[in-house]
Amino acid sequence: MTDRKAVLEGLRDELIERIDRYRAHKERRGGALDKDIEEQAVEVQNDDVVDGLEREAEEELAQVMRALARLEAGEGDDCERCGEPIDPRRLQALPYTTVCVDCAEP
Numbered sequence: 001m002t003d004r005k006a007v008l009e010g011l012r013d014e015l016i017e018r019i020d021r022y023r024a025h026k027e028r029r030g031g032a033l034d035k036d037i038e039e040q041a042v043e044v045q046n047d048d049v050v051d052g053l054e055r056e057a058e059e060e061l062a063q064v065m066r067a068l069a070r071l072e073a074g075e076g077d078d079c080e081r082c083g084e085p086i087d088p089r090r091l092q093a094l095p096y097t098t099v100c101v102d103c104a105e106p
Contacts, residue, residue, distance in 0.1 A: 004076070007095045008068050015061040022054040060096070067096040079103050 026047060070076040079086055079100040086100045097104070 004091060004095050005068070005071050008064055008071070011095065012061065012064045012068065015057050015064065019054060019057050019061065022050050022057065025050050026054075063096040063098075067098055070098060 067076060070080070077086055077088075077091065078084065080098045081103040082100065084100055084102075086097065090097060090101055
């Protein structure tokens with residue numbers, strides 16, 4: 001459990017840093033838009049990409065936080081749907097999962 005917790009904490013910290021970088025880009029903390037109109041168009045187009053990346057990182061961070069909370073509660077290795085133990089290989093491959101393979105399949 002402690003190895004998984006350390007992995008999740010590292011992932012959490014990395015995601016928080018990544019989200020901060022995305023927000024810094026959107027808030028133009030590095031400076032205003034370029035004066036060249038074509039360059040501005042590229043920068044604004046990049047904002048759409050950064051928005052998508054930020055949303056993905058926020059969703060992953062929410063999953064990591066949920067997994068950490070379940071670990072703290074002593075439930076982290078059991079499926080939140082069926083209550084059966086989650087295969088350790090699945091936890092190693094996807095440390096923030098909260099469901100077993102059977103429950104994850106539609």
